[in-house]
Amino acid sequence: MIYCENVTKKYNSFQALNGISFTIEGNGCFGFLGRNGAGKTTAIRILAGLLKPTSGIVKVNGLDVEQEKEKLAEIMGYLPQHPAFYEYMTGNEWMHWVGQLFRLEKKTVEERTENLLKDCGIWEARNRKISGYSGGMKQRLGLAQALMNRPKLLILDEPVSALDPVGRHEMLTMIMKLKEDMMIFMSSHILEDVEKIADHIIMIDKGEIVLSSCMQELKSTYTSPVIRFSLSEAKQELTKVLNEQEWVMDIQVNMADYILHVKDMTIASAQLPKLISYSGAMLVSYQVDTPSLEDIFLRKVR
Amino acid sequence: MTTFISVFQKEWKELMCTYKIIFVPIAFAILMISFPLSMKLLPDLLASEMPKGAVIEIPELSTSEMMSAAFSNFELMGVIILVLISMGSIAGEREKGVAAMVLVKPVSRAVYLLAKWSAYSLLAVGSFIFGMLLTAYYTNLLFSEKLIWANATAGILLYLPIIVLIITFSICASSISKTPVTAGFTAVVLYLLTMNIPKLFQSPWANNLPHGLVNGANEFMKGNIIELAGPLLGTVLLISLVLTVAITQLKRQEI
Incomplete structure (x- = not known):
């Protein structure tokens, strides 16, 4: 489902990605690991169609991420490391607006908003302005809105970084449930969490893939x-x-x-x-x- | 079209939530009305400062000249107000990360930009009409010579493409620049260049540019009806060109 071939990304003289190639398919959780500055967020933003690779091919579900951004958006959910919103909106309003962008029927939007906000634990705060949300609440809202279109691919960039231990546990439990129905591509620094939920690991260092293996194979190797x-x-x-x-x-x-x-x-x-x-x-x-x-x-x- | 309406409605709501929808018309009204008010009060103000027996005679300006002066007042501060309210519309969202949250949804970059442009243009045009109509009303009320409403209306309407052009420059600069401040500076420079460079040329083609429309609007206000198809078309073409450049640039950009 995700196909990357020899993808490079250069910012002036800095080589952020140095020819990464990998193919992953099917539902499940794919952990994307690397230390700070390894190129994780760059790769994730390329997958989401926000950055252009300097060279190489990136396809998601057969769609070219550069040329077919809108089609890609229909099947993808994305939660950035620091999700940002229109702060004058309430959580409920944001969810409804996102539903409208996906051209969903009003009834569907209402149902999904309620379910997702409840699942993500911010239903109580739905009528509060987002400007009053904590970092953890924004992360939860970010996940809820990324699921509005029931994506086939969910891209999560450090999804638990702003959460407290209870929030982390709840988020991981939710990802565990979600991975049965979709592909989750998740970057994280917290390896203990990735170890719990990932089925496949891709490690990146200095812009290069240093390891790509399914969890069982990794443990046996x-x-x-x-x-x-x-x-x-x-x-x-x-x-x-x-x-x-x-x-x-x-x-x-x-x-x-x-x-x-x-x-x-x-x-x-x-x-x-x-x-x-x-x-x-x-x-x-x-x-x-x-x-x-x-x-x-x-x-x-x- | 559905997506455009959703984004446009969001923009309009944002204008309401940030009170721009209130502040901009008020600022424009104060800006434009200040000239006829000060002209009305000037003789009394001067009389209070002059020694006894001194006589000064100030010829009363015609109402059309008064309206024309309101345009001039707008050209200085009005442009800055319009640029200030719109310069962060795209650059600011990109800086904060909201643009990334929106553009990973099925929203084309053209729709994203055009919805913003439409909302800000509507606010700017509405505020300008409100300010000018208020100025026309008070000019009519304060001065003995009665305003010819048909001329004033024609002048106001002819100035509207210039208002849209200012917003277009600002939105375009915002889509290209990395920060709102750079966008604002770029938009003001673009506007000044567009309005002043043609003045250096005496050739007739220069009158087909936006500055010709400003002159034409002033002339209409005074009751002088002149041919304006050229500058009107020139301004509309320039708006279209700048919008095309902005959309193309935004499509190529990394968010």
């Missing part, structure tokens, strides 16, 4: 066990020694906190305590784990 341990103080010598060990696949160090991706857990369990002891550092915590999406992400974008 990155099954190597992880040892997380913390020392009483940072030991550079230990990092150097660990890097030389054959059983160590990858190592992430943050001050005195270590994450080791190991090939063989038996050897690692026997060797690691000795090496820590030789380094003279005191072990504060030690935990054996399976890699989380965050571990995989850090390995890929480091």
Whole structure:
């Protein structure tokens, strides 16, 4: 349904996207991950038809996003990172106006407005001016209005960034429900959330796709066990020694906190305590784990 | 057409919610009426400041000259008011991110721009007519010479394409510029260039441009009926051209 071929985007001398290609199909949630400035929002705005790619082909449901913007708008819902509205309108008025833009019948608009505002948890505030809404309420209204046309593709740019923990949970529950009926293309910094709801992951770094895989495949590929341990103080010598060990696949160090991706857990369990002891550092915590999406992400974008 | 009506209704509501629909006619009325009022009060004001026995004679202006002077008053401040109210219509929405929310819906960029242009033109034209009619009424009331309403009406009507042209410049600049301030500055510069550059040329073609229509409206106001098909057509063509450029630019633009 989304087809990107060798898409580039250049802002003067800055290369925001450097030839990204991917194809995704079917309903489900597709997590689009990357650190700040990786090119996520640029790619999302190209998909929504708001930016033009410098080169490459972008098609959504067979529609060219540059040439067939209006047809695309009929089947797409879009929630930007910071949704903006006509602040003098009430939430209810905005929803009705959006319904009119989709040329929906008045009765349909009324029904959908009520259902969507209730589902998004802002029904009580429907008659308040949007200027009085909090950031979280605007995000909820943004999602509600993006669903007015019952889209086939829902593009969400950091949908939970402005929400409190309860709001985040509610939004994720809603996305879980929605993904059964549509394709959701969602960018987020909160990897824990993406891990819960995404069926497919696309990782982008420095304008390039570094990983595109379905969640199951990702978990099976990155099954190597992880040892997380913390020392009483940072030991550079230990990092150097660990890097030389054959059983160590990858190592992430943050001050005195270590994450080791190991090939063989038996050897690692026997060797690691000795090496820590030789380094003279005191072990504060030690935990054996399976890699989380965050571990995989850090390995890929480091 | 349905989408155009929806966007136009939204624009009209916005004009009401932001009270532009009240402030603009009032500002225009104050601006235009100030000339006949000050001319009426001038002899009394001067008399209060002069030494006893001093005699000054100020010839009373004709009502048509008074109306013509109201046009001149409008040309200075009126343009700035029109530009100020409309310069953020597109640039401001793009800056705030609302344009992105609207243009991902099935709203063509041409409809988005034309609906705004129509709403602002309607407000500007309505406010101008209101201000001029109020000025005509008071001119008629305050001065002994009676106004010829047919001439005044013709003058007012002939000035309307100029009002629409100012809005067109402002909306066009707003669609091209990144910020409302840049848009406002660009619109004023465009207007000044359009009105003043033809004055440098003595050739007859220059009279077919908008500044010829302003002169023509003034002449009609004084009762001098002159041929105005050329400047009228020239102004309408210029409005169409500027609108086409604005729509083309907006279609090409990234939001």
